[in-house]
Amino acid sequence: MKVKDIMSSPVYLIASNEPISRARNLMLKHGISRLVVIENDMTKEATSRSPEVIPIGVVTKTDISERLDQAEPKWRRRPIGNIPISVVMSLDPLTIYPDATPRQAAEILLENNISGLPVIRSKTDRNLIGIITKLDLIRYYSTLDDTTVVNDIMEQFFVTVHRHHSISHVIHEMKSNEVDRTIVVDDSNQPVGAITKTDLAMNRMTNPEGGLPSKDVKMARKNHTGGEKVFRSVKEVSMVAEDIMSTPIITLSKNSSVIDAAKIMVDQRISGILVVDDEITGIVYAKNIIQAIIAR
Incomplete structure (x- = not known):
C-alpha cells in the first residue's frame, strides 16, 4: 500500500492574498480542517485537479485561531474578511511523494506535530496531486487485521x-x-x-470580528398571574463551555x-x-x- 492509494483528492485551495473569511467558508462548505495555499489569484473555486498547482503553504482551523492572537496589532483589530491568509498560514509545508508508504507518512506527521501532508508528483515536479491526513491514515488502519485494544x-x-x-x-x-x-x-x-x-x-471564525463568541440572552419578567413572560431587553453575554x-x-x-x-x-x-x-x-x-x- 502506498500514499497514492489512501490520500485524499481533490485538495481544496486558497490563494495567499484571499481573506480568512473565504477560508472559513470553504472549510464549512466541504467539512474540512485545512486548505493548501497557492500563490496565484483564483477567480473561482480551485482544487488540485486544476493545472499547475504548486503549494506554498497550508492553513488549518487551528492556525487561524492561534495565529490571529499572535499577529501584529494592526491585524488583530480587523475583521477576518479584511485579513489575508498569508498572515496565518504555515509557509513552505512539508510534502511527500505518492510512492511513499503509510508508515513513512505517519512518521513525518508525528515527528513534526502536523495533521496533513500535501502530496506532490516528484522531487522535480512539485505539482500538487493530493493530500494525506491523519484521518486518511486512520482509515487505512481500520482496514488492517490488528488485535490491539x-x-x-x-x-x-x-x-x-x-x-x-x-x-x-x-x-x-x-x-x-x-x-x-x-x-x-x-x-x-x-x-x-x-x-x-x-x-x-470554528466558533471564533463565526464571529466576523474574529473575537471570542458571545450570545444574546433575553431578559424577561412574569407580567401576569398566568406566568406569561414579557421580554424587556436583550443582553449580550459571553458563551460558556x-x-x-x-x-x-x-x-x-x-x-x-x-x-x-x-x-x-x-x-x-x-x-x-x-x-x-x-x-x-x-x-x-x-x-x-x-x-x-x-x-x-
Whole structure:
C-alpha cells in the first residue's frame, strides 16, 4: 500500500492574498480542517485537479485561531474578511511523494506535530496531486487485521472543565496543560461533551470580528398571574463551555479494539474518543492510532 492509494483528492485551495473569511467558508462548505495555499489569484473555486498547482503553504482551523492572537496589532483589530491568509498560514509545508508508504507518512506527521501532508508528483515536479491526513491514515488502519485494544494505546491524562465555565477558562486550561481537547462535565462529574481546538477555531471564525463568541440572552419578567413572560431587553453575554461543546459524547471501553476506535473516528470525523469504564479512565487520540501504524 502506498500514499497514492489512501490520500485524499481533490485538495481544496486558497490563494495567499484571499481573506480568512473565504477560508472559513470553504472549510464549512466541504467539512474540512485545512486548505493548501497557492500563490496565484483564483477567480473561482480551485482544487488540485486544476493545472499547475504548486503549494506554498497550508492553513488549518487551528492556525487561524492561534495565529490571529499572535499577529501584529494592526491585524488583530480587523475583521477576518479584511485579513489575508498569508498572515496565518504555515509557509513552505512539508510534502511527500505518492510512492511513499503509510508508515513513512505517519512518521513525518508525528515527528513534526502536523495533521496533513500535501502530496506532490516528484522531487522535480512539485505539482500538487493530493493530500494525506491523519484521518486518511486512520482509515487505512481500520482496514488492517490488528488485535490491539484501547487500553494498550490510550492516554490516561485528560483535562476537564465544567459545562458553565467560560470560554476563556477553557482556552486557559487547554493552553496551560498543552492539550488539544478537554472534556466537559456536569455537576456530578459525568462527561456531557468535549471541546477541541477545532471547536474553538470554528466558533471564533463565526464571529466576523474574529473575537471570542458571545450570545444574546433575553431578559424577561412574569407580567401576569398566568406566568406569561414579557421580554424587556436583550443582553449580550459571553458563551460558556456547553454552548460550543460537541455532543453527544462518544465513549469506548478500555477493552474495545483499536480497530473499532479507528472506524468510529473515520465515521464521525473526530480525533479523540473518551474511554469510560464506570468513570473516565483516559482518551484515545488520533495520534495514538498513528503511533500504532508505526509500531506495526
